[in-house]
Amino acid sequence: MKGHKGGRAIRNLGHILxxxxxxxxxxxxxxxxxxxxxxxVSETLSLTPQWITxxxxxxxxxxxxxxxxWGRYYxxxxxxxxxxFLLQMIIIIPAAYAFARLTFPGRDLLFYVLLVQLMLPAAAxxxxxxxxxxxxxxxxxxVALMLPYAASAFxxxxxxxxxxxxxxxxxxxxxxxxxxxxxxxxxxxxxxIKPVFIAxxxxxxxxxxxxxxxxxxxxNSPSKRTLTLGLAMAFKSQETGFDWPLMTATLLxxxxxxxxxxxxxxxxxxxxxxxxGIKG
Amino acid sequence: MRRFLVVFSLILGVGMGLVAEQVxxxxxxxxxxxxxxxxxxxxxxAEFNATHPNIQVxxxxxxxxxxxxxxxxxxxxxxxxxxxxILLSTDLFTLRxxxxxxxxxxxxxxxxxxQKYIDDFFPxxxxxxxxxxxxxxxxxxxxxxILYYNKDxxxxxxxxxxxxxxxxxxxxxxxxxxxxxxxxxxxxxWGLEVPFSGGFIWNFEAFIYQTGCPxxxxxKIVSDDGTEVYFTSQHVLVALRFFRDLSVxxxxxxxxxxxxGTVPSDFLAGRAxxxxxxxxxxxxxxxxxxxxxxxxxxxxxxxxxTPTGGGNFYIFKAIPESHRxxxxxxxxxxxxxxxxxxxxxxxxxxxxxxxxxxTELMSAFTSEHPEYLVARDQLAYAHxxxxxxxxxxxxxxxxxxxxxxxxxxxxxxxxxxxxxRQANAELEPFRK
Numbered sequence: 254m255k256g257h258k259g260g261r262a263i264r265n266l267g268h269i270l271x272x273x274x275x276x277x278x279x280x281x282x283x284x285x286x287x288x289x290x291x292x293x294v295s296e297t298l299s300l301t302p303q304w305i306t307x308x309x310x311x312x313x314x315x316x317x318x319x320x321x322x323w324g325r326y327y328x329x330x331x332x333x334x335x336x337x338f339l340l341q342m343i344i345i346i347p348a349a350y351a352f353a354r355l356t357f358p359g360r361d362l363l364f365y366v367l368l369v370q371l372m373l374p375a376a377a378x379x380x381x382x383x384x385x386x387x388x389x390x391x392x393x394x395x396v397a398l399m400l401p402y403a404a405s406a407f408x409x410x411x412x413x414x415x416x417x418x419x420x421x422x423x424x425x426x427x428x429x430x431x432x433x434x435x436x437x438x439x440x441x442x443x444x445x446i447k448p449v450f451i452a453x454x455x456x457x458x459x460x461x462x463x464x465x466x467x468x469x470x471x472x473n474s475p476s477k478r479t480l481t482l483g484l485a486m487a488f489k490s491q492e493t494g495f496d497w498p499l500m501t502a503t504l505l506x507x508x509x510x511x512x513x514x515x516x517x518x519x520x521x522x523x524x525x526x527x528x529x530g531i532k533g
Numbered sequence: 534m535r536r537f538l539v540v541f542s543l544i545l546g547v548g549m550g551l552v553a554e555q556v557x558x559x560x561x562x563x564x565x566x567x568x569x570x571x572x573x574x575x576x577x578x579a580e581f582n583a584t585h586p587n588i589q590v591x592x593x594x595x596x597x598x599x600x601x602x603x604x605x606x607x608x609x610x611x612x613x614x615x616x617x618x619i620l621l622s623t624d625l626f627t628l629r630x631x632x633x634x635x636x637x638x639x640x641x642x643x644x645x646x647x648q649k650y651i652d653d654f655f656p657x658x659x660x661x662x663x664x665x666x667x668x669x670x671x672x673x674x675x676x677x678x679i680l681y682y683n684k685d686x687x688x689x690x691x692x693x694x695x696x697x698x699x700x701x702x703x704x705x706x707x708x709x710x711x712x713x714x715x716x717x718x719x720x721x722x723w724g725l726e727v728p729f730s731g732g733f734i735w736n737f738e739a740f741i742y743q744t745g746c747p748x749x750x751x752x753k754i755v756s757d758d759g760t761e762v763y764f765t766s767q768h769v770l771v772a773l774r775f776f777r778d779l780s781v782x783x784x785x786x787x788x789x790x791x792x793x794g795t796v797p798s799d800f801l802a803g804r805a806x807x808x809x810x811x812x813x814x815x816x817x818x819x820x821x822x823x824x825x826x827x828x829x830x831x832x833x834x835x836x837x838x839t840p841t842g843g844g845n846f847y848i849f850k851a852i853p854e855s856h857r858x859x860x861x862x863x864x865x866x867x868x869x870x871x872x873x874x875x876x877x878x879x880x881x882x883x884x885x886x887x888x889x890x891x892t893e894l895m896s897a898f899t900s901e902h903p904e905y906l907v908a909r910d911q912l913a914y915a916h917x918x919x920x921x922x923x924x925x926x927x928x929x930x931x932x933x934x935x936x937x938x939x940x941x942x943x944x945x946x947x948x949x950x951x952x953x954r955q956a957n958a959e960l961e962p963f964r965k
Binding site: 294316320379383384386469473474482485495496497 | 559564569571575591593594595596597600603604606607608610611612613794795798817821
């Protein structure tokens with residue numbers, strides 16, 4: 254009896270150690286980032302790693318804030334991320350429904366053609382996309398940042414698969430009760446596939462929040478720059494070696510809202526990812 | 534009434550003439566040294582706009598050098614090239630291959646002082662602008678590697694802090710003294726660190742040029758037209774053997790890849806007693822070194838030698854004639870002696886024109902910080918930076934083969950022959 258209890262304690266201890274190890278993988282780089290951002294430049298040059306700082310300073314953040322109008326860049330990134338997502342919703346929900354439930358000639362072929370998009374890396378499409386944007390007269394606009402992603406093959410594929418898991422009988426019942434198509438999507442399909450839907454939303458938001466290359470190519474005006482373009486100002490010091498304190502302070506300014514969002518909603522995030530089985 | 538009409542239409546005509554003459558230029562620029570340099574550029578452009586009512590330049594920050602080149606290429610394919618841009622001086626062949634830029638000779642000849650202006654640039658900085666008998670770009674933000682050394686550590690091991698090494702032999706001798714090992718054999722401090730990472734052969738180039746003869750400029754690793762490379766030449770071989778021996782035989786330098794970005798940190802932390810790094814790092818090192826340091830020419834075998842690096846102004850082809858002229862006015866203004874001096878002081882790049890050093894601003898600055906003159910004086914031994922068609926690919930080929938030799942996977946001879954063979958294949962399409 255006693256031995257059994259001891260075994261359990263050891264097992265629990267093992268679990269705790271395992272969890273601590275897992276946490277530290279995530280926490281150590283974050284801790285290092287924070288510490289580097291608040292230490293004086295001279296301290297980053299110490300021979301031995303310093304895990305704490307004795308002379309915390311805001312100097313690096315002051316320098317980082319002076320680099321760029323971060324408020325404006327936040328607003329721009331926010332607009333682009335939300336705009337892209339809304340555009341995607343308008344296009345991929347009907348598309349996914351059509352591929353999942355309607356029968357029409359060439360449906361499967363069309364679907365496979367769409368899937369080809371999944372296999373092309375976004376960087377390979379920069380030149381053709383730029384030409385299209387130029388023809389539409391949209392260079393240096395935020396719409397140009399959203400448009401190439403409006404018809405997301407990944408989103409269409411994901412929602413189509415999810416829609417197919419919804420029993421046909423539910424749709425029939427709703428239609429018999431006089432529900433129209435929009436109502437059908439809103440009240441029957443979307444609630445049932447909520448985890449998949451939210452997983453896609455997160456994916457889209459994170460991707461567009463972090464995007465660098467496409468905004469770099471399309472945006473010219475300083476007032477339309479996104480956060481990632483601002484970050485580049487701190488990170489592109491390729492000729493002179495790295496200014497770690499400035500880089501980390503800038504990084505923290507840019508990621509802190511997302512980080513806070515994650516801390517606040519972490520339970521919810523994890524549940525959704527666990528349910529949908531999508532890797533981030 | 535009639536008189537009124539005449540006057541009115543005159544005013545209108547002149548007014549419209551002025552409106553028509555207003556030229557709007559787009560200017561792409563990269564930032565690749567630490568600090569808020571985008572703001573410095575924007576302020577300089579604002580000053581230009583304020584003093585040139587007929588020209589409005591819009592500065593567009595475009596990331597690092599490679600990002601800027603990508604953005605330029607996309608804009609050209611979309612039919613809206615920028616009017617003027619700062620790109621690597623070595624991007625010349627890439628830009629020529631897509632016929633993106635115009636030669637500047639026409640503008641230079643049209644200016645009364647055009648030839649004088651060109652002759653005022655340090656010839657070594659101009660070398661990368663020349664192709665097919667034309668001048669294609671104007672130097673702006675340029676640098677060379679130089680030797681930084683820790684004077685405190687020199688004293689500690691009994692070396693004269695005012696006598697930096699001048700030859701390869703001295704470099705090894707000093708390096709052996711400065712390298713410090715723990716009793717278990719692990720290295721506490723390296724005598725020397727020379728960046729070697731990321732497909733970047735800039736610092737290695739210096740060793741090649743240091744095998745030349747004094748006063749001559751005949752160490753060539755690439756033909757003038759950029760279609761042939763000479764990787765198997767004795768100069769490259771001697772340089773590679775020595776570069777390998779620094780880490781493999783003398784063990785005064787870490788073996789393998791040495792990260793460009795962390796070398797200045799190692800120097801400032803006292804982990805490396807001597808380093809080769811960009812002149813662009815001088816301000817960063819001066820502001821942060823907790824010890825006395827010196828700056829000197831990189832030691833040579835038979836002669837000092839260094840490549841140049843950095844970015845030049847280019848003017849684009851698919852723009853109206855009026856834009857090209859306005860762009861030239863802008864480039865001339867940005868490279869006036871006063872602006873060159875201002876930019877050099879704020880950025881840490883070499884002032885690209887001789888006359889910039891006699892401006893009040895610059896002479897006040899250099900009399901206080903004479904170390905900034907070392908890079909200028911080393912320019913007498915500078916060569917153009919390695920550049921050819923398909924440069925990114927060819928550079929990568931050479932880097933990979935150098936790495937094989939340094940890591941002991943191939944002999945220097947084998948590695949260079951392999952590099953030559955692969956480079957030939959890449960350059961074949963560009964030979965006429």
